[in-house]
Amino acid sequence: MSSGITLSSATRQNLLVAQDTASLLATTQNRLSTGKKVNSALDNPTSFFTSQGLDSRSNDLSNLLDSISNGVQVIQAANTGLTSLQKLVDSAKSVANQALQSTIGYSTKSNVSTTITGATAADLRGTTSYANALASSNGIFSGAAGGTTAATGSTTLGGTLAAKVGTAATAGDGSAALTPSITLIASGGATATGLAGNAQPADGDTLSVNGKTITFRAGSAPTGTSIPAGSGTSGNVLTDGTGNSTVYLGTTTTPAGTVGDLLTAVDLASGVKTAVNSTAGAATITTSSGQTVSSITTGAVTLNSSTGSDLNVTGKADLLKALGVSTATGSNPATVTATRATVSTSTSSLIQDGSTLNVNGKTITFKNAQTPAAANVASGSGVSGNVVTDGSGNSTVFLQAGSIADVLKAVDFATGAQTATIASGAATPAAVSGVAASSISGGVLKLSTGTTSDLSITGTGNALSALGLAGNAGTDTTFTASRSSTPGGLSGKTLTFGSLNKGTAVNVTFGDGTNGTVKTLDQLNTQLSANNLSATVDASGKLTIQTTNDHASSTIGSTADGGAIGGTAASVFSAAAAPVADANSQATRSSLLSQFNSILDNIKTTAQDSSFNGVNLLNGDTLKLTFNEKGSSTLNLQGVQFDAAGLGLSKLGQNGANEFEDNSATNNVISSLSTASSALRAQASTFGSNLSVVQNRQSFNKSIINVLQTGSSNLTSADLNEEAANSQALSTRNSLTISALSLANQAQQSVLQLLR
Structure with missing residues (x-):
């Protein structure tokens, strides 16, 4: 339907532009006011509905965040409760430990005991009694022909003397046969009174005889106070009483020392002669019993050994040649020997002079x-037979007359098998009650060990072998x-204990500590420890076996606790009695029960209060959380x-019980607390x-919500800078359109003016 109004083309064009500009400006202003470029499905259906979907999911996740946040707080509340629990x-464990540290709740624990004489921690068996034993040597024989005759107690230690018989010798000039009166050095020019010139000893020369020394000195023998202490003179010989001598030669004007003096000195050194020195310095020289002195017969010198030692003489060769006992010459030393022989009355192996036996730390020389x-x-020593002893076990056996019986006596003095009472230089042997003396039977020494220590003999020289003590x-x-x-008393006996309070049953045998036997207190405690028992021994030998502190309330052998005693040693032990409670200690331990129970009450209330928003994870509640839409x-x-019950803990002291009565019960409580602590952790x-x-x-959901919201915004949000620019441009465009429309209208008005 037409309006009947005719518009010019320019006006109509301007009106269309104005309408389009107004529409665009309205759209731009809407975007600026809402901040979105898509406000409805009409704007962009795809972006609008996609954005709606993203916003819906974002909203759903946002709603879940509150629930998740509450869940976090529920768990944190439970965790806080766990920390407090x-x-x-x-704290409850500390209370239980106080019970452990308090005095044991029993003044006397259940125990069994016995007193064993001499029992110590090192040897529970008690005193070991010792008796002497007789130790056998290898067989020893006499010097009888065939070497098969058994030695006896009277068999002597020394043999027959040995003689070194020289050839006939003369004085220095050969005019007279050698005699004891011939001097050792010549006087003046008369050589007939002395030895040959090269043979004459000089001041300081020496002879060695069986380890003893003979020294030659010029001048006269000392007298009076000039005699050294302990020595004595006899003629031209000064001796120390032990075999060492000095022969004084005199001078060439007045020679003194003679061949006879030299032979005397040799006999003193070999033991053929003995010197007793007085305090005044005089030496009384005598021939030892049964010995033959050295001598000269028709110019021939005979040097005799003693029966107690072979002869060994070492000195200047010319001197020994002048005496006719050596053919060597010169000033260098030569040696002359004479070896004893064994006889039917002596041992087949003669003991050497100076040999020793060390018997249990004592010395026999x-x-x-x-x-x-x-x-x-x-002084302080005494002689008995041919033995001189100091009374403490050290002895000297004299070889010239000593016998096997004397050796056995000396051994018994050393081992204590016999005692020696010293008085006025005499030693009186005495038997020891219950101890057999050493003896000889069939040539075998039967040595008594004594009772004070085991027998141990070492030796020097040939004493061990000569007496058959050197082994096969x-x-x-x-x-x-x-x-x-x-x-x-306990040796070889067994002692058993059944299982005590779930311990390991004990079965011990008392012995020397080997092959599984028990000797020491430590070994016994090692066996008892696994059965909740321990042992002590006091100075009187009382051995007590009692329950450990952990099981102080237990009674050995009771029906409730077990641990019945048995074995061959059980009869010597006392019967086990019930433990005796210590009232003060038990009161202290009982007081700790109330503290413990108070803590359990707090555990219960703490668990109940560990809730958030009605959810309590420590009270059995379940937390259910949803994480997506x-x-x-x-x-x-x-x-x-x-x-408390959920943690496996229960109140103590119920129905008269006292869970802190001993360490075992207390340790059980501590064990339950440790289990509860492990459960809490x-x-x-x-x-x-x-x-x-x-x-x-929670963090993930927050990030996802941000992503969704950002994605939604990217689809619908307007670029405000762009829209502001558009608004400005459209306003300018609108103004221009209005101006153009005004111009178009002015043309029509001009035509109207023509009509007026």
Whole structure:
């Protein structure tokens, strides 16, 4: 339908532009006011509905965030409760430890005891009694022909003397046969009164005889106070009384020392003669019993050994040649020997002078000399037969007259098998009750060990081998033998204890500590410890076996506790009595029960108060969380019942019980607390892991919501800078359109003016 109005083409064009501009300006202003470029499905159906979907999911996730946030707080509340519960459990454990540290609740624990004489921590068996034993040597024989005759107690230690018979000798000029009166040096020019010139000893020359020294000195023998202390003179000979001598030569004007003086000195050194020195310095020289002195017969010198030692003389060769006992010449030393022979009355192997036996730390010395008289022995010593002893076990056996019986006596003095009483230089042997003296039978020495220590003999020289003590091969350096012994009262006996309070049953045998036997207190306690028992021994030998502190309330052998005693040793032990409670200690321990129970009450209330928004994971509640809008991602966290009962803890002291009465019961309580503590730590770990999952999902959802909202905004939000520019441009365009329309209208008005 036409309006009947005809518009010019320009006007109509301007009107269309104005309408289009107005429409665009309205759209731009709408976008600026809403901030969106898509406000309805008409604007952009795809973007609008996609944005709606993203916003819907974002809103759904935002709603879930509140629930997740609450879940985080529920878990944190439970975790806080766990921390508090752990502190309470630790406090309860501290109370239990106080009970452990308090005085044991019993003044006397259940025990069995016995007193064993001599029992010590090192040897529970008790005193071992010792008896002497007889140790046998190898067989020794006499010097009888064939070498098979057994030696006896009277068989002597010395053999027959040995003689070194020289050839006839003369004085220095050969005009007279050698005699004891011939001087050792010549006087003036008359050589007939002395030895040959090269043979004459000079001042300081020496001879060695069986280890003793003969020294030649010029001048006269000392007299009076000039005689050295302990020495004595006899003619031209000065001797120290032990075999060492000095022969004084005199001078060439007045020669003094003679061949006879030299022979006397040799006999003193070899033991053929003995010198007793007085305090005034006089030497009384006598021939030892049974010995033959050295001599000269028709110019021939005979040097005799003693029966107690072979002869060994070393000196200047010319001197020994002048005496006719050597053919060597010169000033260098030559040696002359004479070896004894064995006889039927002597041993087949003669003991050497100076040999020793060390018997249990005591020394027996074999000496080539005549047995001294009681008046001549050292102070504090005494002579018995051919033995001189100091009364403490050290002895000297004199070889010239000593016998096997004398050796056995000396051994018994050393081992204590015999004692020696010293008085006025005499030693009186005495038997020891219950101890057999050493003896000889069939040529075998039967040596008594005594009772004070086992027998141990070492030696020097040839004493061990000569007496058959050097073993079968004759090379052993030690002869040993043990005493016989009888162990103490528990030796070989067994002691058993049944299982005490779930311990390990005990079965011990008392012995020397080998092959599984028990000797020491430490070994016994090692066996008892696994059965909740321990042992002590006091100075009187009382051995007490009692329950340990952990089981102080238990009674050995009771029906409730077990540990019945048995074995062959059980009869010597006392019967076990029930433990005796210590009232003060038990009161202290009982007072700790109320503290413990108060803590358990706090554990219960703490667990009940560990809730958030009505959910308590420590009271058995379940926390269910949904993480996405579809409900396909969830978390179900099952709570725990962590009151005292849930932790396995119960109040103490119920029905008259006292769980702190001894260490074992207390340790059981501590064990339950440790279990509760482990449960709390394990649950804290579980809650911590779940909290981490929930917090991670909470952060994830927040990030997803941001992504969704950003995506939605990107689809519908307008670019305000662009829209503002558009608005400005459209306003300008609108103004221009109005101006153009005005111009178009002015043309028509001009035509109208023409009509007026």
